Amino acid sequence: MDFKHEMIQFNDDIPIKLYNGKVLSKEDPNHINTITKHWHSNIEIFYIITGSIDLWVNSEKYELGHDNLMAININEIHSSQYKQNGEGVLLQIPYEFVKIYYPNIDGISFVCNSTLKSEDGNKYSKLKGMLKDLECIYNERKDGYILKSYSLIFDILFELVTNFSISKPDKESISSRKNLDRLTEIVDYIKDNKKLDLSLEMVAEKVNLTPQYFSKFFKKYMGISYIKYLNSLRLESAYRELINTDLSIINIAIENGFSDVKAFNKLFKNVYGSNPGEYRKNKKG
Template structure:
């Protein structure tokens, strides 16, 4: 079953999916995933770490990032933050063979364009929350304005589809899918390489190049996400959780949890109980 961050629902009236994310729990990570819809992220305040196209980027206040259709990405809140996210249908961009280059963490864009985009995204969110009877008409207008800026100011014309959807990119998606299906069985790099017809060394290099994480790191994040879900929704012991989420034993689970989350599993669970009481 797809997670909510992979199963995007575009509103028919506004032709977008829009939400504001306010991270108060900086322990959580959205694992590597991809979807057909394009994604535009605006960091209003705080910081957000993004693994995208083989790069690790820290978005700060005012930063914008565009994620093209089908591109694997992962995010983690490194501080309390406020982020506006908009998803748009891929149709226009795929039909016109357009690739949008927008990543203000690593590349500068004219301040005028940056201001136009951030103003539209802020206005869209405010309008989206107003629940006016015909506010969707204005939302449609702003979405079209946003798309016009993207395609006229920030788009690159692709010569052919292979330039965008390379064979390696498609293979990475397949690999991600395999790991997501089998990480709880503690599937190894060697086993995945065998399934995909690669040597372990080649798969390891290719995975890190396209995903920005090692194979082991990616698998650990998936395991931790499931472990945290079980910790918050069940009374299972840490030993049971470690065995159900792909860790070799409880000691390994505790070690990885501390390295990534910054707390032991027991400390994490205690902090959640304290928050609930408040």
Template structure:
């Protein structure tokens, strides 16, 4: 589906003068209800009433109260009424340019992680959502809904300092949504993805003393290096490098206890080529030097 077939809704047409954010309800901008369109800003859409369809690119997604969608710029999408009973979804929209967020956050590593994972989605199809980015209910629904309502009221009333308050609410919203997406991802790792990691773990256990690279295992799994790295940590709870180091140190401990091999030979046998690095990792993981461990 070519995105140049659809009308573009620009921030300039929505934002007030010298502003980079716009908050509304879908029943207030009806000319864009029920038609495909794209835009030059980031949109967070939250269904508060009703049900229907949300079409994103070539995907048709059933949507209902509690669904949250993140739509990046230049992505064709649109909300449509339910094809069975004609019910329309009512949606809170918060649209903004990245520059609206506090520039001091750009130096914060946690927020950089959010920006890369949330605001600017991966191009890899393995991570494309098959339904809403989040489907909320109960406490989560009320929590996120309250933030949207507060932003909406601040934007509508325009009391002194309203932009600063909206910015604060938006940052809180992004962080909370990121947490929920992360938690949801943790609880919904597919069986196929788990199997890929289990195969990689088996390979590491049999080859930990060789020069194993993350890129090599990712290629064996036919997925990207970055995606494999995140998947590995999601399944095992530990990153790739730490996992290998644990395997090597565990085997070194066994050899120290059960053989008379020299420490340098043990280091080489388990895969360490740098003795100084071996001592650093061993001390970090066991709290002792190899000599102390052997004596203890």
């Protein structure tokens, strides 16, 4: 399943985005093994029923396996990598929707991670049950399903606010917004120009920072070096073209900003376990 970054298009009938079913299937032709660092103004809940996934949130790595659940806060920088086929539910609730019914959302953050050893696993049971119910109700779409879906969304939010929220200092919110505004400018520019010969110095100049400060700033808040992030964006774009088009591997490599085919092949093999030609043949075979 292909997860979109930052700009989330929500379901037409209810104000959420719900991914469900076999969200970890590598047999899906649109499957992407690794989702690059990104953020968005949504509360995001991962519930892994079976299978496993690695999540990085603010540079911390978490391994979610059987019956694990984790919530990601609004504007937290995160990425993911699917490890083992399975089933799960991914729910995204937009900030604007939550803000209407819970105006204090800016003053709290959620600590909701069932993998933490200090956590009581029992307190997650209700939340897991509601996520399963929401998936079932929405998939079946029986008469009145929208009413029940709204009810479950509010129940989920109530559970998060009541049992998983902590107060957030005002200064932290202000500092976070300032850094996110700068990161947004940087990342938007990189995404728009990732297929060009985009040096660190060029991006630093664009956002009026010295190369040295830019390099430290980017690594501190993204948890990854500039060049690794750039290459991950290029690889993600190249993967889609490899699977969904008949373009030659040379064209895919060059058109996506790689210096040559050798560099593309090496990075692709490190991530997907085989070179692009073999991978394409196996997918289409």
